[in-house]
Amino acid sequence: MSENKNVANSFNEVVIGLEIHCQLTKLKTKLFCGCSSDYRGKEPNSNTCQICLGHPGSLPKPNRMAVNLAVMAGIALNSDISRRTSFYRKNYFYVDMGKNFQISMYETAGMSTICERGHVDINVGPKLKRVRITRIQLEEDPARLVHLGPIDLSPFTLVDYNRAGMALLEIVTEPDLSSPREARLLLQKLRSIMEHIGAYDGGLEGAMRCDANISIKGGTRVEIKNISSFKEVEKALNFEVSRQKSLLMKGLAVARETRHWDEIRKVTISLREKEAEHDYRYFPEPDIVPLDLDEEFVASIKAKMPxxxxxxxxxxxxxxxxxxxxxxxxxxxxxxxxxxxxxxxxxxxxxxxxxxxxxxxxxxxxxxxxxxxxxxxxxxxxxxxxxxxxxxxxxxxxxxxxxxxxxxxxxxxxxxxxxKELNRISDRDQLVKIAEEVFAENSKAVDDAKVDEKAAHFLVGQIMKKTRGKGDPKMVNDVVKEMLQKNKAG
Ligand SMILES: [Zn+2]
Structure with a gap:
């Protein structure tokens, strides 16, 4: 038993990094087309156009307001704003992206994402903890996949493109978080910041999601996808900490893989072995020119910071x-x-x-x-x-x-x-009548009250109870005092 405890203690250091995806829900339109960003509750696949469906020959045009908000987020998160940034194609084959690539920013030789190297402070109890931000980038949201029940048991996958092309701000942190609770606090803080800069509406389903990298110090890193809110992030990570610790305690290895958080069953399930980054074959998006963010532009955004x-x-x-x-x-x-x-x-x-x-x-x-x-x-x-x-x-x-x-x-x-007829009883006669009942039922307390103030409080409490809290407290107190005095005298 004690040996087990020692083993458990050696796995106490948890290392977490987050990739947060925040929809810029305050924008009127999607990232590269004129479709409405208000897609929730609409008939599936009705809020689309050639651009967000990725038809060949359609030309994406970056949303200027999205760029402004990304820069604002960068300033709010104490980041360096890149002078020049550009969009890339991240190639992959999956049902949520019919054109087989996602338009995203990318960090590569000579090119950076829109903001890099920032930090944000969170209050962990009385202490302030600084979490470093690796980068911030703009990218398009893929289509929404709908499953019947749990993802691994569903007989089919439905695809809804209404969400495809929504502007997402991806915020990537360094692995500076050391508990599931800190992860929740960070997401909460980011949410509040995004709300304050006018980028994001709290309370919209799935508008802030995150992927988490988590390992027990020295162990293998596991990625958890599809965490839908800051309430879920703590639960998902707590589950994963226990799962990894129990493997390590049994002397088993933690597999390097991508797992999915199942909100209903409250477990993470294995999705696939982690693909290496070069699998995405990033290359520059030929239809969008690089963005030049000159000093004047950045200064104008700084001047507008709320x-x-x-x-x-x-x-x-x-x-x-x-x-x-x-x-x-x-x-x-x-x-x-x-x-x-x-x-x-x-x-x-x-x-x-x-x-x-x-x-x-x-x-x-x-x-x-x-x-x-x-x-x-x-x-x-x-x-x-x-x-x-x-x-x-x-x-x-x-x-x-x-x-x-x-x-x-x-x-x-x-x-x-x-x-609810909760009106306060401030009819003195009515209160006196109730007080007389209480005095009759509690003669010992009435005797004690002559020397002990606590007993008087008890009597007041009994009267308030009879009035179901509706008695005017000051008047009840006065009535009790008077009656006790009369009692003393008599
Ligand atoms: Zn569209």
């Missing part, structure tokens, strides 16, 4: 006086940060807003498995609820009771309170 998550978190601490921890949680998602600022503008009291937003709203979203963008609650209704609590119209407890429905339905707090 506020990024780190700077925004710093501003939240300074401007709103909230702890850094709160600021980091809130700015990890642009939607949440925007929601926060709007709510503070409406309600004031930044710390109360952040407590309710981080503790309660995010808790409800987590329970329901929703992103804020999918929820119906708006800053205005949220601020109104907080205001009702401040004015004593409802208790904080009632606020917590109605919040899940506000998130799900978008209804106003006042409406839910009315519908």
């Amino acid at each position: 506020e990024l998550p780190d700077a925004r978190a710093g501003r939240f601490v300074k401007e709103y006086g909230i702890p850094q921890y709160d600021a980091l949680v809130l700015t990890a998602d642009k939607g949440i940060a925007d929601f926060y600022e709007e709510s503070v503008n409406l309600y004031g009291d930044p710390k109360t807003v952040s407590n309710w937003l981080m503790g309660d709203v995010l808790g409800v979203l987590h329970d329901k498995g929703l992103e804020l963008e999918e929820a119906k609650i708006a800053p205005a209704t949220f601020a109104e609820m907080l205001d009702m609590i401040r004015k004593g119209l409802i208790s904080g407890k009632i606020g917590k009771i109605i919040l899940p429905e506000m998130v799900a339905s978008g209804k106003k707090a006042s409406q839910i309170v009315h519908e």
Whole structure:
């Protein structure tokens, strides 16, 4: 047993590098043609043209806005922006690309991808960790493949070209990540950055995907394909860490291969042995001239850079006086940060807003498995609820009771309170009557309360329980105090 433990300890160092594919969903059109980038939910193979289907003779034209966003991403990730870059054909034979090559950028002698050598910092607990970015490149998304059930058991593959040609930004990291959790934090950070530069809409299915290279230090590297979100990346990598460790502990070798993350069964499955890079036979795309990005152009993009998550978190601490921890949680998602600022503008009291937003709203979203963008609650209704609590119209407890429905339905707090008859009891006579019942049922606590404040709290609690949290807390306290005094005197 103890020997096994020692073996396990020697496999503790995990090495992870990521290749993130982020769709530039804020663009109106695809990367090389005029087809809409809003392909989700459309009839399969209806959002296509000769260019994104790759018909012979069709001429791709790079989307200028995509180039601008790639440069913005490069600046946001502290990268060198290449003066000259060009597109290549990455040749491969697979059903998701009818023309048998993908147009992508490539790093080769004398030529670089659009951005190289950057870094991004992530907060791992209280520590800041720097992850190096190897390169950033633009490429076209392949068609979407649809399987019946798990990929390895499906009797057929359906191909939908609506997605083909979508602008993808590929961001490649150095193998600087040392746990599945760090991988999730990195993806979250990149997502927030991409949202802040206006490249990407959070919450769109499959808009940010990643491939991961993972090994146990000194062991063979395995590539995991098709991880669809930052929520899945941690699960997929945790599974893979256990799988590789258990092989190594049995004295078996880890095969160098490409594996697929199956979200439903929560396992990685072997797809194929890793192909070497020269198999792709990259060669320059003859239909697109190289892009020259002169200093003036890069300076003009720099001048237009919006506020990024780190700077925004710093501003939240300074401007709103909230702890850094709160600021980091809130700015990890642009939607949440925007929601926060709007709510503070409406309600004031930044710390109360952040407590309710981080503790309660995010808790409800987590329970329901929703992103804020999918929820119906708006800053205005949220601020109104907080205001009702401040004015004593409802208790904080009632606020917590109605919040899940506000998130799900978008209804106003006042409406839910009315519908559920949750109105606060501030009828003094009614509260006195309930208090008399409680006093009669708890005579020992009433005696104890003369010397022990805890017993008085207990009585208040019992009354609140009988009112199902609707009693006006201040009035209940007053009633109990008065009755105890009367009792003492009598
Ligand atoms: Zn097209």
